[in-house]
Amino acid sequence: MFALAEALKMDLIPAGLALFAENVTLIGWALVALAGGLVFANGIILYRLKTMGPTLPRMGNTIQLFTLQLMPPALGRLLLLAQTGAILACVGMAVPMLMAVPVPAFLSAGWIVPRVQAIPTWIVVAIIALVVCKALLGLMSVYVMASGWVERKVSAHMQDRLGPMYVGGWHGWAQSIADGIKFILKEDITPAAADRFFFKLAPYIVFAGAFAALAALPWTDLVSSREIANLQEAGKPLPPGVIAADLNIGILYILGVTSLGVVGIIMAGWASNNKWSLLGAMRSAAQIVSYEIPVATALLCAVVMSGSLSLVDIVRDQGTRGEILGWYCWPWVNPFMGIALLIYYVGALAETNRAPFDIPEAESELVAGYHTEYSGLRFSFFYFAEYVNMYTCSVLASCCFLGGWYPNFGSPILGAAVLGGKALFLVFVMMVLRWTLPRVRVDQLMYLCWKVLLPWALVCLVGTTVWVVARG
Amino acid sequence: MHGDWVCGVYEYFKAIFLGIWSTLVGMRITMARFFDYVKDPLYQGVTVQYPTERWKVAEGYRGMLFNDIDDCIVCSQCANECPADCIIIDAEKAAKGEDLGKTSNGTPKKIKAWRFDIDLNHCLYCGLCTEVCPTECLIMTDAYDYATYSRDGLYLLFARPEKYTTAPAGASPAASPAPEAKPA
Amino acid sequence: MEILERTSDVMVINMGPQHPSTHGVLRVELKTDGEVILEATPHLGYLHRDFEKHCEAVLWGGVIPYTDRMDYVAAMNNNFGYCLAVEKLLGTEIPERASVLRVLVSELNRIASHLLAFGTYGIDIGAFTPFLYAFREREMILDLFEHCCGARLTYNYIRIGGVSRDLPPEFEPKCRRLVRTMREAIPEYNNLLSYNQIFVARTRDIGVIPAELAIAWGCTGPVLRGSGVKWDLRKDEPYSIYPELQFEVPVGKGEVGTVGDCWDRYMVRLREMEQSVDLVEQCLDRLKPGPVMAKGTRSVKPPKGEVYHRTETPRGELGFYIVSDGGKKAYRCKVRSPCFCNLSILSEIAPGHLIADMVALIGSIDIVLGEVDR
Ligand code: SF4
């Protein structure tokens, strides 16, 4: 790790990349560190929060606490909570950043470099990570708010209603903002009989798990598919895609960190000391653990096709096969990938706890499942995580099966729009499904996973492999 | 045995097919509604933007009660009929020679009401009282939003004893504050 | 013995009185092993308002608004049952038009009630959209009721001796439009929910009530018919103008699973809605001008005696047992509540199901707590 950081400071891009390529094992350690760091950081912050409540004025003289003193204590605490969430997400992101940072070129030029090199390495990395994280957090907040509003409108219009119509004037566009403010202003209730530490920790873990996945999600590409083909022919290295951390194990990383969320869910259910929550948590554990398998198997088909675990490589491979006609989901590219897409999508619905697989929070059975006891900002973390997870899954589906940012005609902006459009369309389909279908039962969910999705996913994987081998 | 096996496989594939098919059928319905919501005139009127748009109630809607006390002959039929005992009348025969005036349909009034209260907190909005009223002075208006901050707001006082020339023994002629409802 | 064999502890869960799927303030005490229910005990009484005692305190006609508040989802049918009982005691002749109107509104109310049952059952199973589609149609029915009696939920429309008012002129065209809309809507419901594979999987073979069991526990209405017993008081003990009307009595046939499962009970309601739509149309065709109230029924004093009369409400057999001492008020009034009897079977069939099935089960019995507790 230190060697990596040192290299980063000395010769930012090439050495970092080289080291990264050589030290794949490091990444495994980093993932472990990520999980450990999350828990550790949460512990410290939560401990401080706990002690701060009544004794707020007596706390030290850092700027943050100074401002906190000026505010009403409830608001201050809540802001601190929000901050904690952000910091945690940053920590979650920092680790992958440490491993493969495509640092903007200006840092290596001119007078900046010596000064940058004078700064301790970890600070450089942390600053970059923080900036990117804040940007992503902002982007995701906008996305969550917008899709929250869209979901209400979509469901309303499907059901012959109008949905929110007041806030903000035009069709209630500001409803989500109002809700966000309301979440912050709500009283933060911890049930008396709850396990306070884990009760408070759980939302952050769910949130950080969802958010850390964004680090390895690609946004767009700077070069066109033709240039890529040319570069490949010439045997030159390809420029990085627009991605926070172009891991060469991107898919594995995403699958790994998104399943961190289930730890938070179990924690929430257990710590609430509510039987409905507990049932929800148990269901969720069984569900997510099972559905990881068909989801991962379906994604492996794309990996087999492209020969790489990096999402950028997977998309580029599709681009070089043909910007529209080369998507993996087309039967002429590979007849099995269409089925794999279906399997992946169904599995992703289950992994994100969306209807018809929303049994961990089935409101008509379990009141609200694992988040029954949560209110205010803590509840909004769950909500936020759900939407971010939806987006992550949709981007993964677009990248692995639907050609990612192609057709982009060489324009990065268009590419971003195309990828965003595909992902949002898939999110939209999730919404339509949610408002159309009833909920399945726990045993049926397991039946679907183990007896339907998994065998077919394996068939797809084997079929894809055979197809790839047979076609050379 | 062999047949069972075939049957099981058939069921398996049939369930998968039906699952996908019925999902598509359901989505066709919901998406159709989603897209022609604006076009379909039949269901346009379902949502009313309540405080700004108002629901137009039907003729003969049974809303808040109102008594036009000038037309009331204080016959107490309404109070007797009311199943919830929420009309409270304190009345007295008019003194000899005292003229209480006439109702709008010409019936002379013979009884004066010191108190004519309706406790809407207990009212069933059944309309039985308005049906028996001989002068049709007690009516149900079409007011339907009468939320108040306290229960007193739903305790309606209709009598206007200040109009009478003689006061009852021991009662103040001014409108009394809302007393508790007592059984009629 | 069973408890000894189990390795895990029994968990006691209170389902209700505040729970989204108990359809009101029902509390079911569940003893579960994980998610499997070992024992279910319904606890009632949270909505008790002492209807029967009220009857002894108010005039004969004043009871009707209280019957509205029993089964508030099908208030017309409750009005109807009570009025028929009192009229039986009185021996009143009801004018032709009034009889047709009574059947018309109670069939409309049956549709409204089944729509609600259908919609909330969708929510119980997890589909939200059918609920709002059902409410869209129910809204049209409530509008009709608002036109004919001035209230949307507590009608007090059917009175001793007839109905309170005649129909306004706009009623008939609106009602015919409703008939058309319902005929289009019911197939849509079937496509959206009834034959949806997830819904079928959730309800098939769940909560099977065999016919003998249903009879033994005194189940009536769609719960009994869902078990395949063709028993409908409108046919078997006809009252009012029902003998002159043509309709079928749908029963559960076990199309997707066993006879008497949740899906059958649910489907009986949807099919009954189709029949009720036909009945509404027949009633509309039979409407002839005439009085809507029998003479001399303003304030009644039934002769000394007692009477039991039962009618078929959307939830089953609603019986009124009334004792009169010849006074202005009833001496005693006892209600045989269909929901109460149907609900009692819950503890018999619930064990062995999952918690998710419990929700499907309560929904398929379609209780209204206002009537269970009275
Ligand atoms: S509407 Fe019914 S309950 Fe209300 S005051 Fe009149 S008679 Fe009494």
Ligand code: SF4
């Ligand atoms: S019935 Fe009519 S006239 Fe008689 S007391 Fe009541 S309001 Fe007055």
